[in-house]
Amino acid sequence: MNKKGVILGVIVVAIVVGIVASYSSAPSETVNLDMGRTHGTISTAMGSPILGDPSAPITIVEFGDYQCEQCYAWFHNTKPAIVQNYIDTGKVNLVFVDLAFLGRDSPKAAQASYCAEDQGMYWEYHNILYNSQESVDSGWANSERLKAFAFSLDLDMTLFESCLDSEKYSKRVQYNIQQARDNGVKGTPGFFIVGPNEQQKIGGAQPFSVFKTILDSMI
Amino acid sequence: MIQTIKLVYSNPKYFLLASGIFVLMTIGLLILSEYIFLEPYVVAHLPSGSELGFILIVTLSALSALVIPMNIFRIKTLKSSKQKMGGGILGSIIGNAAGVCSCGPIGFAVISTFGSVGATATAFLTNYEIPIRIIAIVILAVTYFTTVKSLKVECNLNS
Numbered sequence: 001m002n003k004k005g006v007i008l009g010v011i012v013v014a015i016v017v018g019i020v021a022s023y024s025s026a027p028s029e030t031v032n033l034d035m036g037r038t039h040g041t042i043s044t045a046m047g048s049p050i051l052g053d054p055s056a057p058i059t060i061v062e063f064g065d066y067q068c069e070q071c072y073a074w075f076h077n078t079k080p081a082i083v084q085n086y087i088d089t090g091k092v093n094l095v096f097v098d099l100a101f102l103g104r105d106s107p108k109a110a111q112a113s114y115c116a117e118d119q120g121m122y123w124e125y126h127n128i129l130y131n132s133q134e135s136v137d138s139g140w141a142n143s144e145r146l147k148a149f150a151f152s153l154d155l156d157m158t159l160f161e162s163c164l165d166s167e168k169y170s171k172r173v174q175y176n177i178q179q180a181r182d183n184g185v186k187g188t189p190g191f192f193i194v195g196p197n198e199q200q201k202i203g204g205a206q207p208f209s210v211f212k213t214i215l216d217s218m219i
Numbered sequence: 220m221i222q223t224i225k226l227v228y229s230n231p232k233y234f235l236l237a238s239g240i241f242v243l244m245t246i247g248l249l250i251l252s253e254y255i256f257l258e259p260y261v262v263a264h265l266p267s268g269s270e271l272g273f274i275l276i277v278t279l280s281a282l283s284a285l286v287i288p289m290n291i292f293r294i295k296t297l298k299s300s301k302q303k304m305g306g307g308i309l310g311s312i313i314g315n316a317a318g319v320c321s322c323g324p325i326g327f328a329v330i331s332t333f334g335s336v337g338a339t340a341t342a343f344l345t346n347y348e349i350p351i352r353i354i355a356i357v358i359l360a361v362t363y364f365t366t367v368k369s370l371k372v373e374c375n376l377n378s
Contacts, residue, residue, distance in 0.1 A: 068322035069345065070253055077266045101330055102322060103342050136342040186324040204253045204323065207264045214259065 040192055040199035042183050044095045046175045048113070049122050051083075052093035058218050060092060060211075063099040063180045063190040066109040066129045067136045071189045074205035075130040081208040086215055096126065098173050099180040099188050103137035108164075110173045112146040115163035119155050128153065193218065223289075223367045233288040241284035248276045248315065253323060275352040279314040282359035287311070289366045293373070310362060314355030321345040 037045045039059045047061070060082070064071040086092035098113075100106035109129055116125030128149045134140035143164065150160040163169070180190065184201075191202040193211070195218035202210060228234045249255045254273060255263050265273055287308070321341065329337040344351065 065322060070322045073266050073269070101327065101338075102345075103338055104335075135346040138346070187327045188322040200259060202259060204256055205266070206256050207262065207266075210256070210260060210262055 039095060040194035042097070042192060042194075043179055044097060046172045046179075047095045047097035048126065049117060050093050050095055051123060052087040053090040054093060056087075056090055056093040057196055058086075058092045058215060059194045060094045061192040061194060062094060062096050063185045063188060064096060065098070065100050065102045065106050065188045066113075066141060067102045067106045067133065068188040069133070070205040072130055072133045074189050078205065078208045078211065082211055082215075085212075091219055092215060097179055098176040099185060099190065100173055100177060102188075105137050105139075105141040107170070107173050108143065109141040109146060110176070111167060111169040112150070112160075112164055114169040114172055115160050116150060116153065116155060118163060119159065121153050121155060124153055125149065223370045224285075226370070227289050227292045230292075233292055236288045236291070237284040240287055241280050244280040244283055244311070244315075245277060248280065249273075251323065251325065252276060271349065272352075275349065275356065278356055279311075279352060279359070282356060282363065283311040283314070286359050286363045286366060289363070289370065293366065293370060310355045310358035313358065314352050317344055317348045317351035317355065321348070 035045045037043070037047075039061050042061050044061060050059075064074075082092070082094075087094060098107075098110040100110040113122060113125050113129065116122055129141070132140060132145075132149065139145065146164060147157070147161060150164075151157060183192070185203075187203060189205055191211075193200045193202065193214050198218070200214050200218075202214070228237065246255065249263075250257065252272060254265060254269070254276075255261070321344070326341045326345070329341055331337075333340070
């Protein structure tokens with residue numbers, strides 16, 4: 001009976017120690033993800049925070065890669081007009097979902113954006129990446145540069161480095177890539193404009209006039 | 220040089236062939252390079268900073284349309300060897316490959332199919348799109364001048 005008691009005790013202690021160890025080794029960053037967040041047919045739960053008014057009736061879901069030059073073109077040529085005319089006016093909001101496929105640095109850059117989100121700086125970091133884009137895998141988005149971008153935003157470097165080095169958001173990025181595949185996205189940038197009753201797909205860095213026509217028809 | 224062009228393109232068949240190559244190649248490359256979109260609306264778009272790429276596509280298509288029919292004329296009419304045709308085809312293929320394999324559907328398909336090897340290849344073609352297109356144009360220009368020279372010699376010999 002005593003022998004059984006000792007074994008049981010050891011098992012209980014082992015379980016308690018295991019639970020305590022797992023909690024203590026978890027990263028100290030906290031993530032507030034709404035796991036049920038969807039826009040149309042797309043699960044955006046693992047995507048970016050919402051840019052603009054979360055209660056806006058229309059959402060633009062952008063699938064992009066930080067190394068994609070067409071995404072860079074859309075970011076600089078089309079997005080500013082959309083932000084000014086639709087997002088800042090509360091008519092539309094935007095969610096960015098990673099389709100990080102172009103090169104070895106693409107997934108790392110996407111993970112880094114979520115490490116910045118941990119410190120409330122997702123969109124600032126996102127903008128820095130698209131403003132700093134160079135050739136694919138030329139080193140502009142390697143770990144050192146990603147950390148340098150974080151430093152330039154005055155992020156807590158201990159938290160950021162532990163997040164990036166531990167690949168904390170690797171599965172989040174993979175989930176987003178799978179969402180793109182599940183929704184038939186075959187290149188970047190790819191867009192879904194999700195309105196109250198319909199959703200419209202747009203492929204490529206199309207001009208503002210195309211977005212305007214679709215958005216105006218949904219408002 | 221003008222006489223040689225007149226000799227080839229006075230035949231409506233070669234003129235039609237050249238027009239077809241130019242139109243199909245220009246439109247095809249402009250679609251693949253995302254200057255023209257077909258969905259959800261047909262729209263042409265020339266973003267600032269991409270003017271050089273557009274000019275290179277039109278130049279490449281024009282040279283391909285000029286060189287390929289001339290070489291076909293040489294082979295068919297003058298029964299020349301098919302070897303010199305290679306320059307025109309090679310230039311066109313190299314020019315077509317550059318740039319179309321970036322973030323679009325072709326690049327996505329290549330990377331999805333071939334993994335890291337595909338990613339390396341598409342990265343190379345994307346990063347060096349402009350120099351590759353310039354090399355293709357040089358190849359086509361050289362092929363054009365050698366074809367004109369060869370047509371002059373062969374026509375004189377045959378006449």
